[in-house]
Amino acid sequence: MNAALKQPSASINDRWDADPILTVEHLTMRFGGLVAIDDLSFKVGRGDITALIGPNGAGKTTVFNCVTGFYKPTEGRIVMRHGLGGQQEAVDTVTASGRRWHISDDHSVFLLERMPDFEISKKARVARTFQNIRLFGGMTVLENLLVAQHNPLMIASGMTIGGVLGLPSYRKAEQEAIDKAVYWLEHTHLIDRADDAAGDLPYGAQRRLEIARAMCTGPHLLCLDEPAAGLNPRESTELNELLQFIRETGTSVLLIEHDMGVVMEISDHIVVLDYGVKISDGGADFVKRDPRVIAAYLGVDDEEEIDVPEIKADVEEIEKPARKPRKAPARAKAAAKPAAKSAPARSAAKSTPAKKTAAKKATAPKKPASEIKIKDADKHPGAQPAGTRKPAAGGADNLTRISGIGPANEKKLNALGIWHFSQIAAWKKAEVEWVGSYLSFAGRIEREEWVKQAKALASGKQTEFSRRVDGGKVPSSRTSSRRTSGKGGKA
Amino acid sequence: MAAMQANGGGAAKNNMFVDSLKDSATAAFLVAVLGFFFLPLKTDIASGGLAITYRWPLWISAILIVFGGRLLLNLFVFKAKTPATQIIGDKLAGSSARLPGLGRYLGIALFGFAVILPFFFTTFFPGQQRQYIDLAILIMTYIMLGWGLNIVVGLAGLLDLGYVAFYAVGAYSFALLAEYFDLGFWMALPLAGILAAFWGIILGFPVLRLRGDYLAIVTLAFGEIIRVVLLNWYEFTNGPDGISGIPKPTLFGLEFTRGEGGFADFFGLEYSTIHRFIFLYYIIFILALITNFVTMRLRKLPVGRAWEALREDEIACRSLGINTTNTKLTAFAIGAMFGGFAGSFFATRQGFISPESFTFLESAIILAIVVLGGLGSQIGVVIASVVMIGGIEMLRNIGFLSQIFGPDFDPVQYRMLIFGLAMVGIMVWKPRGLITTRVPSAVLKERKKIGADMVAQGEGH
Numbered sequence: 001m002n003a004a005l006k007q008p009s010a011s012i013n014d015r016w017d018a019d020p021i022l023t024v025e026h027l028t029m030r031f032g033g034l035v036a037i038d039d040l041s042f043k044v045g046r047g048d049i050t051a052l053i054g055p056n057g058a059g060k061t062t063v064f065n066c067v068t069g070f071y072k073p074t075e076g077r078i079v080m081r082h083g084l085g086g087q088q089e090a091v092d093t094v095t096a097s098g099r100r101w102h103i104s105d106d107h108s109v110f111l112l113e114r115m116p117d118f119e120i121s122k123k124a125r126v127a128r129t130f131q132n133i134r135l136f137g138g139m140t141v142l143e144n145l146l147v148a149q150h151n152p153l154m155i156a157s158g159m160t161i162g163g164v165l166g167l168p169s170y171r172k173a174e175q176e177a178i179d180k181a182v183y184w185l186e187h188t189h190l191i192d193r194a195d196d197a198a199g200d201l202p203y204g205a206q207r208r209l210e211i212a213r214a215m216c217t218g219p220h221l222l223c224l225d226e227p228a229a230g231l232n233p234r235e236s237t238e239l240n241e242l243l244q245f246i247r248e249t250g251t252s253v254l255l256i257e258h259d260m261g262v263v264m265e266i267s268d269h270i271v272v273l274d275y276g277v278k279i280s281d282g283g284a285d286f287v288k289r290d291p292r293v294i295a296a297y298l299g300v301d302d303e304e305e306i307d308v309p310e311i312k313a314d315v316e317e318i319e320k321p322a323r324k325p326r327k328a329p330a331r332a333k334a335a336a337k338p339a340a341k342s343a344p345a346r347s348a349a350k351s352t353p354a355k356k357t358a359a360k361k362a363t364a365p366k367k368p369a370s371e372i373k374i375k376d377a378d379k380h381p382g383a384q385p386a387g388t389r390k391p392a393a394g395g396a397d398n399l400t401r402i403s404g405i406g407p408a409n410e411k412k413l414n415a416l417g418i419w420h421f422s423q424i425a426a427w428k429k430a431e432v433e434w435v436g437s438y439l440s441f442a443g444r445i446e447r448e449e450w451v452k453q454a455k456a457l458a459s460g461k462q463t464e465f466s467r468r469v470d471g472g473k474v475p476s477s478r479t480s481s482r483r484t485s486g487k488g489g490k491a
Numbered sequence: 492m493a494a495m496q497a498n499g500g501g502a503a504k505n506n507m508f509v510d511s512l513k514d515s516a517t518a519a520f521l522v523a524v525l526g527f528f529f530l531p532l533k534t535d536i537a538s539g540g541l542a543i544t545y546r547w548p549l550w551i552s553a554i555l556i557v558f559g560g561r562l563l564l565n566l567f568v569f570k571a572k573t574p575a576t577q578i579i580g581d582k583l584a585g586s587s588a589r590l591p592g593l594g595r596y597l598g599i600a601l602f603g604f605a606v607i608l609p610f611f612f613t614t615f616f617p618g619q620q621r622q623y624i625d626l627a628i629l630i631m632t633y634i635m636l637g638w639g640l641n642i643v644v645g646l647a648g649l650l651d652l653g654y655v656a657f658y659a660v661g662a663y664s665f666a667l668l669a670e671y672f673d674l675g676f677w678m679a680l681p682l683a684g685i686l687a688a689f690w691g692i693i694l695g696f697p698v699l700r701l702r703g704d705y706l707a708i709v710t711l712a713f714g715e716i717i718r719v720v721l722l723n724w725y726e727f728t729n730g731p732d733g734i735s736g737i738p739k740p741t742l743f744g745l746e747f748t749r750g751e752g753g754f755a756d757f758f759g760l761e762y763s764t765i766h767r768f769i770f771l772y773y774i775i776f777i778l779a780l781i782t783n784f785v786t787m788r789l790r791k792l793p794v795g796r797a798w799e800a801l802r803e804d805e806i807a808c809r810s811l812g813i814n815t816t817n818t819k820l821t822a823f824a825i826g827a828m829f830g831g832f833a834g835s836f837f838a839t840r841q842g843f844i845s846p847e848s849f850t851f852l853e854s855a856i857i858l859a860i861v862v863l864g865g866l867g868s869q870i871g872v873v874i875a876s877v878v879m880i881g882g883i884e885m886l887r888n889i890g891f892l893s894q895i896f897g898p899d900f901d902p903v904q905y906r907m908l909i910f911g912l913a914m915v916g917i918m919v920w921k922p923r924g925l926i927t928t929r930v931p932s933a934v935l936k937e938r939k940k941i942g943a944d945m946v947a948q949g950e951g952h
Contacts (some may be wrong), residue, residue: 068810121812128810138946139796140931140939146793149798149813153793160821163792164785169790178933195933199945216809424856 016045027076054273070119071268083107127219137199145181184212224255382433386415403465404448424454511565519558558611609769635779636915637872639829645867647822648802653714657827659849661834664735676740686833695823733845865924
């Protein structure tokens with residue numbers, strides 16, 4: 001149970017492999033041209049607290065929205081199981097049959113990607129909370145919890161008709177619903193505010209109420225979207241206790257969280273996402289030491305995060321022209337072992353080359369400079385500047401000392417084989433135009449006088465900007481450990 | 492210290508109000524003196540010289556107008572320190588807090604009066620009993636419509652500008668069933684309700700995905716479509732000529748007619764046309780009570796809570812396993828059903844219906860009643876109906892206004908203006924309607940009312 005005792009491993013003997021309550025297989029979500037989640041697979045163990053972490057914009061909430069039916073995934077399969085075991089046979093049968101679920105007394109299988117959102121809560125029993133709290137503010141705390149028990153109460157009220165006529169069976173059912181609400185109010189320390197409007201509660205209490213409301217739907221899996229956001233340390237501790245208690249009641253928990261204190265302390269299993277791709281998967285200790293996780297949390301600059309998805313795609317294009325084609329559709333290889341997990345190092349090397357390039361020059365282009373081929377190179381005006389296959393002895397120059405080149409652009413230039421100021425200094429108009437177009441930077445190279453700056457820097461002089469970079473006042477690729485503490489403080 | 496300051500503040504408020512009053516009284520006195528020889532006394536040429544005609548009401552009106560106008564100017568325009576709007580607003584806002592049981596006692600009092608209403612008027616106003624009972628029937632019809640619409644707009648938060656369509660469906664259902672199948676009122680009433688509910692669902696489907704302004708526009712269009720179809724489908728609905736000879740309701744087969752076998756004859760009473768009016772009043776009274784009873788019950792049932800939850804947050808509803816499609820459709824259907832009942836009653840009361848009666852104005856009036864009363868408030872709808880419908884009718888009886896504005900002045904012509912003024916007044920002082928607090932549908936220990944600022948107004952408000 002205790003995450004700290006778990007061996008740092010990603011062996012296939014983990015509980016989430018043996019008895020998964022939820023499996024996400026080859027989940028892909030595209031919004032127009034943007035790939036928010038790219039071929040993501042992971043498992044949530046029954047009775048576990050599973051955390052989904054990752055930097056901002058990694059696609060965590062998108063995964064949640066796919067699991068809870070608020071988004072329809074572009075590709076992939078999401079299977080929810082009631083009853084022990086993987087039930088692979090039932091899963092395959094249902095997948096092939098085109099139905100949404102197979103329900104039997106002790107074994108039920110639900111294909112969440114086929115179900116509308118309300119049925120996921122009603123039938124598959126997956127409850128969720130929201131990043132920005134969504135309570136019924138004008139209704140009392142108690143009413144909020146009664147609304148959560150809508151479906152059983154609806155049946156008890158004889159689809160309303162019996163209730164209108166005032167049948168005693170409905171009164172009894174309502175009393176039971178109130179008892180259940182009181183049970184969760186007591187466990188969330190909200191019992192004294194039961195008759196107050198939910199909108200009147202302080203922020204921390206609203207977070208707890210939302211969890212209590214989700215629990216009143218009787219879920220098998222509870223999905224919490226940043227439950228600790230905005231909580232003070234004491235409230236965070238209380239939240240930890242509440243989540244532990246929920247796990248003891250037999251409900252599995254899947255949570256998104258930024259607060260590493262909460263994540264590392266209570267999670268049995270952590271899945272790390274970055275740019276829609278899984279970069280690590282395992283117990284808390286394993287994830288904590290995983291260099292890719294550290295890179296994702298510590299080694300990447302804010303600026304880079306903002307404009308990376310396209311750049312990353314470009315860079316990958318350059319560096320791995322022989323990247324494996326997209327896997328076959330999910331259902332075809334549902335039974336296959338999760339390859340990513342058994343070979344995490346390889347999959348990560350695949351998915352995060354961009355970062356590695358940035359951090360060190362370990363994965364410098366392996367081809368001769370003249371052969372550096374850029375996709376759509378012909379579409380850019382001018383001529384592609386000559387690159388070199390690797391930085392000359394003494395390492396690459398810090399191109400970010402040129403005003404206008406950030407870490408992300410440095411990476412793109414490196415991908416071109418541009419490692420040195422002297423190379424930039426040699427650019428003529430044709431090259432400037434080509435690079436401007438390549439970086440989607442038309443006109444800026446001239447305006448910011450990169451060539452002039454590069455000439456100065458190549459001859460060993462300083463510019464005003466490079467002094468500021470060297471002084472650590474401006475973020476650059478060589479000073480990337482400077483980082484706000486909030487996100488990765490404890491990792 | 493604080494107490495002294497509070498006293499000081501109160502004194503300042505009083506001073507300002509008293510000063511304003513004094514100033515206004517002075518102005519009114521000046522008008523009284525200066526205008527004395529122009530306004531109340533008028534000389535006309537008569538045979539044999541001049542004759543004096545007296546116009547006292549004009550003089551008094553002028554004095555009152557100047558007094559009121561001056562007072563308003565003092566308070567609002569030349570205001571010294573404390574804005575009068577704030578004082579009045581505070582008083583209005585505080586009224587419900589200071590009188591916690593007001594709503595309930597008012598409800599009981601109104602209910603008691605409604606039960607004895609016909610006998611009250613026959614006893615105390617024998618000359619005008621028919622007029623008053625007719626007005627009471629009209630008000631009661633609007634109360635019922637308001638309660639019906641309150642389900643859709645107030646509880647489920649779906650802004651419906653075409654509610655009159657269901658009123659029309661109910662009325663025409665009964666009229667056509669009576670014409671083609673010879674059904675009586677009591678047979679046709681449930682059918683009319685079911686047909687209206689069916690049309691509610693028909694309207695509900697296309698608008699399920701719409702929110703806010705778009706929802707309002709589509710419902711508005713739906714209301715017009717129904718009216719235009721009734722107007723143009725001449726072979727079936729008789730078009731603009733309308734349908735006449737709609738049967739009157741009977742009391743267990745007893746008709747309210749003179750002579751053998753009628754109501755009066757059966758009970759050995761002297762025949763009077765007022766019997767039928769009293770009977771109609773009680774029909775609509777009971778129908779309205781049923782509407783209220785069902786609505787109050789539904790609020791405490793899961794479906795009613797789901798409506799309110801839908802008004803608060805639709806996405807959260809879906810995350811809790813509530814089928815929002817069905818929930819919206821039931822709101823439309825049940826609201827429409829009560830509209831259909833009311834329409835059926837309208838047809839039997841009038842004996843004649845035509846598409847003229849179901850214009851957008853009717854929808855607007857019903858919606859105005861709901862909004863003025865306070866969304867989701869049952870007693871608010873009653874008060875707003877009495878004020879809006881009864882008040883407008885009362886305007887007809889205010890004779891002296893025509894002495895001011897001339898004999899051609901018809902106050903009823905200005906009702907839209909008065910609606911507008913009432914709306915503006917409500918917007919300023921009670922932006923959430925007269926009755927703004929929400930009573931919780933379930934209580935653990937103590938029933939606490941929820942202030943309007945907490946309650947969501949739903950889509951399109």
